[in-house]
Amino acid sequence: MDILDLTAVELGRKIREHEIRVVEATEASLAQIEKLEPQLNCYVTVAKEQALKQAKEVQKRIDDKTLTGPLAGVPMAMKDNMCLEGLPTTCSSKILENFVPTYTAEAVKRLIGAGAVILGKTNMDEFAMGSTTETSAFGETKNPWNPAHVPGGSSGGSCAAVAANECFYALGSDTGGSIRQPSSFCGVTGIKPTYGTVSRYGLIAYGSSLDQIGPVARNVEDCAAVLETIASYDKKDSTSIRREDCDFTAALVDDVRGMRIGIVRDYLGEGLDDEVRDAVLAAARVLEEKGAVTEEFDLSLVEYAIPAYYVIASAEASSNLSRFDGIKYGYRTKEYEGLHHLYKKSRSEGFGKEVKRRIMLGSFVLSSGYYDAYYLKALRTKALIKQAFDKAFSRYDLILGPAAPSTAPRLGESLQDPLKMYLGDIYTIAVNLAGLPGMTVPCGRDSQGLPIGLQLIGDCFREKNLIRAAYAYECTRSYEMPDLAKQAREQEVR
Amino acid sequence: MGKQYETVIGLEVHVELATKTKIFCGCSTEFGGAPNTHTCPVCTGMPGSLPVLNKQVVEYALAVGLATNCKIHQYCKFDRKNYFYPDNPQNYQISQLYLPICHDGWVEIETAAGKKKIGIHEIHMEEDAGKLVHDEWEDCSLVDYNRSGVPLIEIVSEPDMRSADEVIAYLEKLRLIIQYLGASDCKLQEGSMRADVNLSVREVGAKEFGTRTEMKNLNSFKAIARAIEGERTRQIELLEDGRKVIQETRRWDDNKEASHAMRSKEDAQDYRYFPDPDLVPIWISDEWIARVKERQPELRSEKLARYQSEYQLPQYDAEILTGSKHLADIFEETVNLCRKPKEVSNWLMTDAMRLLKEHGKEPEDLSFSPENLAKLIRLVEENVINRTVARGVFEAVFAENVDPEKYVEEKGLRVVSDEGALRRVVEEILEKNPQSVTDYKAGKQKAMGFVVGQTMRAMKGKADPAVVNELVKELLER
Amino acid sequence: MANIISDETMEYVGILAKLELSLEEKEAARHDMERMLDYIDKLNELDTSGVEPMSHIFPVDNVFREDVVTNGDDRENILKNAPEQKDGAFKVPKTVE
Numbered sequence A: 001m002d003i004l005d006l007t008a009v010e011l012g013r014k015i016r017e018h019e020i021r022v023v024e025a026t027e028a029s030l031a032q033i034e035k036l037e038p039q040l041n042c043y044v045t046v047a048k049e050q051a052l053k054q055a056k057e058v059q060k061r062i063d064d065k066t067l068t069g070p071l072a073g074v075p076m077a078m079k080d081n082m083c084l085e086g087l088p089t090t091c092s093s094k095i096l097e098n099f100v101p102t103y104t105a106e107a108v109k110r111l112i113g114a115g116a117v118i119l120g121k122t123n124m125d126e127f128a129m130g131s132t133t134e135t136s137a138f139g140e141t142k143n144p145w146n147p148a149h150v151p152g153g154s155s156g157g158s159c160a161a162v163a164a165n166e167c168f169y170a171l172g173s174d175t176g177g178s179i180r181q182p183s184s185f186c187g188v189t190g191i192k193p194t195y196g197t198v199s200r201y202g203l204i205a206y207g208s209s210l211d212q213i214g215p216v217a218r219n220v221e222d223c224a225a226v227l228e229t230i231a232s233y234d235k236k237d238s239t240s241i242r243r244e245d246c247d248f249t250a251a252l253v254d255d256v257r258g259m260r261i262g263i264v265r266d267y268l269g270e271g272l273d274d275e276v277r278d279a280v281l282a283a284a285r286v287l288e289e290k291g292a293v294t295e296e297f298d299l300s301l302v303e304y305a306i307p308a309y310y311v312i313a314s315a316e317a318s319s320n321l322s323r324f325d326g327i328k329y330g331y332r333t334k335e336y337e338g339l340h341h342l343y344k345k346s347r348s349e350g351f352g353k354e355v356k357r358r359i360m361l362g363s364f365v366l367s368s369g370y371y372d373a374y375y376l377k378a379l380r381t382k383a384l385i386k387q388a389f390d391k392a393f394s395r396y397d398l399i400l401g402p403a404a405p406s407t408a409p410r411l412g413e414s415l416q417d418p419l420k421m422y423l424g425d426i427y428t429i430a431v432n433l434a435g436l437p438g439m440t441v442p443c444g445r446d447s448q449g450l451p452i453g454l455q456l457i458g459d460c461f462r463e464k465n466l467i468r469a470a471y472a473y474e475c476t477r478s479y480e481m482p483d484l485a486k487q488a489r490e491q492e493v494r
Numbered sequence B: 001m002g003k004q005y006e007t008v009i010g011l012e013v014h015v016e017l018a019t020k021t022k023i024f025c026g027c028s029t030e031f032g033g034a035p036n037t038h039t040c041p042v043c044t045g046m047p048g049s050l051p052v053l054n055k056q057v058v059e060y061a062l063a064v065g066l067a068t069n070c071k072i073h074q075y076c077k078f079d080r081k082n083y084f085y086p087d088n089p090q091n092y093q094i095s096q097l098y099l100p101i102c103h104d105g106w107v108e109i110e111t112a113a114g115k116k117k118i119g120i121h122e123i124h125m126e127e128d129a130g131k132l133v134h135d136e137w138e139d140c141s142l143v144d145y146n147r148s149g150v151p152l153i154e155i156v157s158e159p160d161m162r163s164a165d166e167v168i169a170y171l172e173k174l175r176l177i178i179q180y181l182g183a184s185d186c187k188l189q190e191g192s193m194r195a196d197v198n199l200s201v202r203e204v205g206a207k208e209f210g211t212r213t214e215m216k217n218l219n220s221f222k223a224i225a226r227a228i229e230g231e232r233t234r235q236i237e238l239l240e241d242g243r244k245v246i247q248e249t250r251r252w253d254d255n256k257e258a259s260h261a262m263r264s265k266e267d268a269q270d271y272r273y274f275p276d277p278d279l280v281p282i283w284i285s286d287e288w289i290a291r292v293k294e295r296q297p298e299l300r301s302e303k304l305a306r307y308q309s310e311y312q313l314p315q316y317d318a319e320i321l322t323g324s325k326h327l328a329d330i331f332e333e334t335v336n337l338c339r340k341p342k343e344v345s346n347w348l349m350t351d352a353m354r355l356l357k358e359h360g361k362e363p364e365d366l367s368f369s370p371e372n373l374a375k376l377i378r379l380v381e382e383n384v385i386n387r388t389v390a391r392g393v394f395e396a397v398f399a400e401n402v403d404p405e406k407y408v409e410e411k412g413l414r415v416v417s418d419e420g421a422l423r424r425v426v427e428e429i430l431e432k433n434p435q436s437v438t439d440y441k442a443g444k445q446k447a448m449g450f451v452v453g454q455t456m457r458a459m460k461g462k463a464d465p466a467v468v469n470e471l472v473k474e475l476l477e478r
Numbered sequence C: 001m002a003n004i005i006s007d008e009t010m011e012y013v014g015i016l017a018k019l020e021l022s023l024e025e026k027e028a029a030r031h032d033m034e035r036m037l038d039y040i041d042k043l044n045e046l047d048t049s050g051v052e053p054m055s056h057i058f059p060v061d062n063v064f065r066e067d068v069v070t071n072g073d074d075r076e077n078i079l080k081n082a083p084e085q086k087d088g089a090f091k092v093p094k095t096v097e
Helices: A008-016 A022-040 A048-063 A106-113 A156-163 A180-186 A220-230 A274-289 A302-323 A339-350 A353-366 A371-393 A418-423 A429-433 A463-474 A483-490 B055-067 B164-181 B221-240 B286-295 B300-310 B315-322 B325-338 B341-358 B370-381 B387-400 B404-411 B419-432 B434-441 B446-458 B465-476 C007-017 C023-045 C075-079
Strands: A043-046 A075-079 A117-122 A169-174 A189-192 A212-217 A260-264 A293-297 A398-402 A438-445 A451-458 B005-016 B079-082 B092-095 B102-111 B114-127 B131-135 B140-144 B151-157 B193-203 B213-216 B249-253 B258-261 C089-093
Touching (some): A008 A022, A008 A220, A022 A043, A022 A075, A043 A156, A048 A117, A075 A156, A106 A169, A106 A220, A156 A169, A156 A180, A156 A212, A169 A180, A169 A189, A180 A438, A180 A451, A189 A220, A212 A220, A260 A274, A274 A293, A274 A398, A274 A438, A274 A451, A274 A463, A302 A353, A302 A371, A302 A418, A302 A429, A302 B079, A339 C089, A353 A371, A353 C023, A371 A398, A371 A429, A418 C023, A438 A463, A451 A463, B005 B164, B055 B102, B055 B114, B055 B151, B055 B164, B055 B286, B092 B114, B164 B193, B164 B300, B164 B325, B213 B221, B315 B325, B315 B341, B325 B370, B370 B387, B387 B404, B434 B446, B434 B465, B446 B465
Parallel strands (some): A075 A117, A075 A169, A260 A398
Antiparallel strands (some): A043 A117, A169 A212, A189 A212, A398 A451, A438 A451, B079 B092, B102 B114, B131 B140, B140 C089, B193 B213, B249 B258
16 A cells, blocks of 8 residues: 555545554655655645654644544645745745745644644645636746646645645635646546635735635545544634535545536537537536536626726735835845835735736826726626525536636746736636535546646535535545656655 | 905814724724735735725714715615826725715804804715835935724815814814714824815805815814914905816915815826625614614714713713713713712813823823722722822822722831821920910911921821821820 | 727736736736626626616524623734734834926
8 A cells, every 4th residue: 555545535534543643644645745845846845854853743643643634644735825833925926935834724734623733834826816726926836747848826835745745735815716626637636615704814915805724625525524534613713604514525435416507608618628628518417417407607797807807906915015124024035125115016026027017007097087997897796696696506506617628728928918817718717706615536538648727616505515516426436646646656755 | 455255164073983894804903013914915906906985984984974965875885086196006996976975964163253164075985094104314305104994084175164163163173972872082283084175265255165175184273273374365365366276286384374286297187986796785774873873872962961961071071071071981980889979070070181181181091091090089088098198199190090998008108197106296396386386375376387388298198188287186285 | 899998008907906917918908808808898788777786695684792801912823924013013104206
């Protein structure tokens, strides 16, 4: 048996049964990291010493039975926009290169409380702005299925690390598809929960009204177990919601009989790659064969989600990112004349191109004379999109469609044309605007061997419908691992 | 014949609320403290930190709004006001623009010109900024975030005032109301109440308002009065010269008695307000409003009437005592301890007021405890000290809040009424002043006063005057 | 309709956002912003009259904290990441002339 073949929940069980030591599992992950990082660059920071120390401590608490949960001792990774006390938290930006928080994000605290071993912080698009992980100030992450391709983004580091066995599960964040799209490109499973389900305290904000933390893992069971651990009401986050139904693993039932599934016709038209369409429809048929009732329908307003999103997200980002000014923390330019020059130079040198572009756009749409035409218009559009979903969920238990129009593009292709890159988020963005839960599960590969993802969308607070359908679907398939990850495991550590 | 001008003034008054903690975090609002010792990730704008609203801030804002006849936006929200400055750690201030908690109210003021209603456009809640200290040695500035996130309400008046007198009367009215509600101590000098003056001039009879300027940095009633006069003159001079008033923010320098524009290319004054996505809306139910109304403490007019009926104080005394919430509090607490309203009123009205005036202070600055004033009154009543000595003791109470009982013992100020000891002193004085005896016997009553005075002086004021009088009379007539 | 962003507007937005773009960056940003705004103008096809702007997705309100001091002196941590500090405060260029 190879430790790295195990899912997070399987590993947790073997650790509890004393078949595997936490340190062994941590060392196995670290070895894989050491072998693959030169090629993939999934991590911004690998906390080797800290992880091994934590592993020993967790083992003690498992031995004396103070830690009994399913994830105790399982090594994981977190996206580098979540604060962890004592370890650099960079958002993959030069402006935060040397920022070491003195506090830990609430979601991460909950995992630490459940015995997680943190391997390190994963790479991302700078401040989560991007769909490829190429806007990182610390180099792009590569797709473990084919390193000439992007892993997607912005949680590209987390998804690639899970696919490459460089961790057993990871945390990502999703503002417009940043968990679901890279999960699709990397052939892993990811959930973006209902807005307010996971505390945002300690998550460095991009678009506060859209951001949610969620799990990325190898399968549905792992995702459900992680989500169950991180979901909780947090009085430090005013937008956090009290929920009584966070026992997500209870929905791991292989039964979709009678479940009403709507297939979004608007998502299957022009712009969608044929191979992706075929794979998604085939997945729908599998669910139908298992007793679900499927039907195509028109969601409407699909083409308005992206413009509304870019107004709202950029506006919020322009304000959220104004705190990075070289005064209290982060990068400060070396030479300047006076205060305003210090601001401008520090920010212009510290932020990358895409971030600056969105800050400019956001500042413009909020500026005097444009607020009504852009910002309020976008908020009204958001209300209409929410209504369209409400209508759909009066008829369906969940909605099914692709996670992205294509499989992972080649490195360097997307940044040439930002607008085209933005259009790649067309199937994921509306979910954030409406605060809904969404999930990606692998549903095949294209002719180049790149993974295709199936997206399931639920009504708010109905993650369990997603998990049940995804689990039933997954039961008909076996997990596929990229060759790169398999080969690395056979190599000796240099 | 020159043109006649009218001054049009509106005020933006910032009041620091008397909460124990900041508006969005659990840091103390206590004054003083070394730089940045009352701070946390939230009030220093650390990445990933999030605000949570202090309920007491809403309660206070609501109370002030109801006491100033405002309507309440029962559904209200916070917005972000975006601008870069180092005292503002997030580079946005959380404030209210679109739906402020209170709107369309008024207060009534009274000046020599009579009674008048001043409209209140709105009252909104917001967070205070940190403090910048300029370091001359290194030619840099230092930022202290202890005040960052202290809750404020901003009370925006209508442009209803026409003179400095009206402005001062309005500010005094607001201060009294807010102090009575316990929502703030409203100290101008310490900055817990700050007023920005919006001023324009127009020809008498004109319908349209002139272009206004906003004046900042006014930290006393005197400075406000001077700034109003200065700005009125400046604007009239501009207009008389055929030039225009520019809409701008000006900083008043009270030492130079002049203002200067605060404009720079980098201050675009385009604040890009939008609803803060990190905070949820506030819903103020009818029940909540009713609860706040019910809890509304006794306001000044009610107190004024009660002081006259319950304590039998003259109207004038009652007016002075209720003219400051702090003074009224000291009065009532002392009366509760010693049950001598007239006596307490006398000490406050005469000695306390005289000392305040001598020190250039206001009733808000009184720092002695009612317990100590009550003790002093008891010492006089029980004849442990006489009135002359008591006034000296009061000065010590006023200055350092000393315990009068201990003070009297330590300084040996007890009245001497031991007849034997006093008799010896009087006899000694008569021996030294035989003329007094002769004068007295010749019918000059004044001579007796002289001897009493000499005796009191010899006793350093500590003798019981009644006993001294009796003794002197007896010995002179001997 | 194609949006055109003037030099003045780019300069103005730079002041608001405290960003100083190089000439080349500015041209690229202008081009991208113009294209994005053209795309955003698509929203004008939608009739949103009578629709309330939705800033918060869930009707949650009145999330409060009690007025109780919970934080102590955390200065050491607060200053830990400061680029420059002096006497327990953040050091910045002089803010008044």
